[in-house]
Amino acid sequence: MMKYLMLSCREATRLTEKKLTSGRLSLLDNIQLAMHLRMCERCRRYAQQSTAIEKVLERQLKEQEENEVNYEGEPPVLPNDFRERLLRRLQQGDGI
Amino acid sequence: MRKDEKNNIPTPASSEHEINSQLQQWVNLYAADLYRRAYYLTSHRETAEDLVQETFLAATQQFGQYEGKSAPKTWLQGILNHKVADYFRLRFRQKPSQDIDPSANDTYFTESGAWRTEALPAKWDDSPENLLDVPEFGRVFEECLEHLPATWHDVLLLKFIESKKSEEICQSLGITTTNYWQIIHRAKLQMRHCLEQLWFQRR
Incomplete structure (x- = not known):
């Protein structure tokens, strides 16, 4: 029975990601994951680090939308003729 | 562009001419920021440029749906997000096979699933x-x-x-x-x- 309930580290980290992304696990998955994490320090560490990575990613995407990201060196700049070309397409009624 | 007397908010434009002049203004104001965003997400200049162009073309088509409830830039960013998502999906679907064999070439776990x-x-x-x-x-x-x-x-x-x-x-x-x-x-x-x-x- 115990052997049947024990997850491998691969499975435990996979369930960690499933839980992080979907926000929920089946009852059995939840129990199995909790049991594994209680006994396995490495997978506990993985879960903490992965959760933190998730938060950084979310915040970076959000801050970037608000243009707070600092770029190393030159920020990507629109080509000089971009506006001209776009305005021409808009005027041609390409989008309408 | 007509303004709402009380709030000074642009009311939905009716004529093609009005739409175009509004869009031109937005291109001048927001294209650079949208491009930075698109580049950040795709890491590719030409793709980013295409996506911003498509964003403005879509904005022209959907202009009647813009109610002025959010800032124009927020509205445009929402359209850009959809365009980027579409691009990601297309790129994903163009790859022949996306199956991952959990045990093949596993650099992180042994065959039995323990950490290497x-x-x-x-x-x-x-x-x-x-x-x-x-x-x-x-x-x-x-x-x-x-x-x-x-x-x-x-x-x-x-x-x-x-x-x-x-x-x-x-x-x-x-x-x-x-x-x-x-x-x-x-x-x-x-x-x-x-x-x-x-x-x-x-x-």
Whole structure:
């Protein structure tokens, strides 16, 4: 029975990601994951680090939308003729 | 452009001419910011440029739906997010096979599913969340994101860009949820490993 309930580290980290992304696990998955994490320090560490990575990613995407990201060196700049070309397409009624 | 007398908010324009002059103004005001965003998400100049062009063309078509409830820039960013998501999905679907065999070429786990010695998660001195304001860390983080295989990168970002449920994302990608978790799992394992190598073990 115990052997049947024990997850491998691969499975435990996979369930960690499933839980992080979907926000929920089946009852059995939840129990199995909790049991594994209680006994396995490495997978506990993985879960903490992965959760933190998730938060950084979310915040970076959000801050970037608000243009707070600092770029190393030159920020990507629109080509000089971009506006001209776009305005021409808009005027041609390409989008309408 | 007519203005609402009380709030000074642009009312929906009716004529093509009005739409065009409004859009021209928005191109001048927001195209550069939208381009930076598109470039950040796709890491490719021409793609970013195409996506911003498509965003403005779509904005022209959807102009009648813009009610002025959000700032124009927010509205345009929403359209851009959809365009980027469409691009990610197209790129994903163009790849012949997205199946990941969980045991094949596994650099992180042994056959029985235990951590490989060289892949064991090490203790990090600091949490990434505490490093958000350190610009160098932000750059390492981006570098690691860029190192991901393109489709993994796209799948990982999709849920943040569109904030849809997993089932919807899978449906739009044409993959099973099992496959979806598999990809996210692989992408996160690699991200974690990369951050450890490029940041935490070098401190």
